Amino acid sequence: MTAWIDEVQTREVWDKLDFGRAEYEDRHHRVRSAMQARDIDLLICIDPRSLHYLIGFRGKSYQEFQCIFFSLEQEPIILCTRMAEVAEMNDLTLADDVRGWSGQKPEDPIDMFKGIIEEKGYKSLSIGIEVPIFNFWAKDWEKIKSYLAGCKTQEATTLIEDLKLVKSPAEIKMIRSSSAIADMAMKASQEAIKEGVTEFKVAAETYRALLSNGSDVPASPINFATGERSCYPHGQPTERKIKRGDLMHIEYGAAYHRYTCTIGRNFCLGEPNARQRDLHNVQLAACDALIAAVKPGISSEIPHLEAKRVISDAGLEFARIHTSGYGVAPAFPPSWGESIHFYSGYPYEPRMLEPGMVLSVEPPIMIHQEKLGVRVIDDILVTETGCEILSQYQRDLIICDV
DSSP states (O other): OOHHHHHHHTSGGGGTSSSOHHHHHHHHHHHHHHHHHTTOSEEEEOSHHHHHHHHOOOOSGGGSOOEEEEETTOOOOEEEEEGGGHHHHHHHSOOSEEEEESSSSOOOHHHHHHHHHHHHTGGGSOEEEOOOSSSOOHHHHHHHHHHHTTSOEEEOTTHHHHHHTBOOHHHHHHHHHHHHHHHHHHHHHHHHOOTTOBHHHHHHHHHHHHHHTTOOOOSSOOEEEEGGGGGOTTOOOOSOBOOTTOEEEEEEEEEETTEEEEEEEEEEESSOOHHHHHHHHHHHHHHHHHHHHOOTTSBTHHHHHHHHHHHHHTTOGGGOOSOSOEEEEEEETTEEEEEEESOOBTTBOOOBOOTTBEEEEOOOEEEGGGTEEEOOBEEEEEOSSSEEEOOOSOOSOEEEOO
16 A cells, blocks of 8 residues: 555545546556566556546646656556646545646746656666557657667657556446446437538537537547548538438447447438448448457457458459557547557557457448448457447347438
8 A cells, every 4th residue: 555545545536536546546556566567666647548547637738748657666656747737636536746837928848847756866777668559749758768868778669558548347337327328429420410510510500419418528529421522531511511322420429437338320311322322331340240259268359350351352352441449548639549459450459359449430432433432430348258348229220321
């Protein structure tokens, strides 16, 4: 038991965090065990998902440089962030010592970073540092590399992510809440689809349903593509007006306390033609083949190959232009994805599936030549015997005829 967490327990912050003391103690123990295995005395965490995991951070301050200093020796956690965020981070996180840079006067955050290192004597330690794809300016990374030159350092970008791929029961409960919100928003999306209505209007109704039912603002924008735009897998909504006969697909994520669950469905305004229905059926069959193949202890490549086989057997391999799915994480802009993918080969290395992992299933079919595309998306929870589809919303091609 750490002295600092005993002190934190007396604060009101425990009533404001997503989880209780035992959850965070377990996370800290697991991270320190991983640090010890890699000979890391000090872990410098920059990815907002790591801050979320360790101190309960759910804020917006990822826009600028911030980090926490997480010690193997169970010292108080220091958070370096913008001055504007200090009050929120003091009130709503487990950070014991919050330091704010800039605000009343210009200040280089890396100067504060260096000051903390010098004050605590961290340069003599074995240091692991995250270098996330997002949320870390190249110029700041260059300054830190230069400053720590000669120290014993190693990149530790995936140390925490590797631990958090398997979700705890408390986290899964959060994700189930997100899934329920996503289902409610899909009903709103379906009801908003009418002839002459713009894509913007449908997207607006979807966001209204998400937020009014308890979702955070999603980490990634909604995708909604109709008619000839349906061949775009990540088409953003536009002023295009929906026409009778349009095939369309929508994708978004609901996020309950940052825990995200994604969903996607195919719609047609009016009776679909044979080609539209056939494409939907093939894509849904690919999803089902992937889901049927999921079980713990196998490579994430195997379910992907099952989805790939269905699409290839239908003569549509050329239209398979996306991974078959990926891990879904507590999310911060611009992404809700984790590094585990249903895929085969570079750049995504296969991973072994374990109970408690949550992944999306979304092998799409996108045919630019025909201006057609379909994309049913569900998130699944890997169980001891297979997997569970989290969404309860119908997966058939949804016909809107109003």
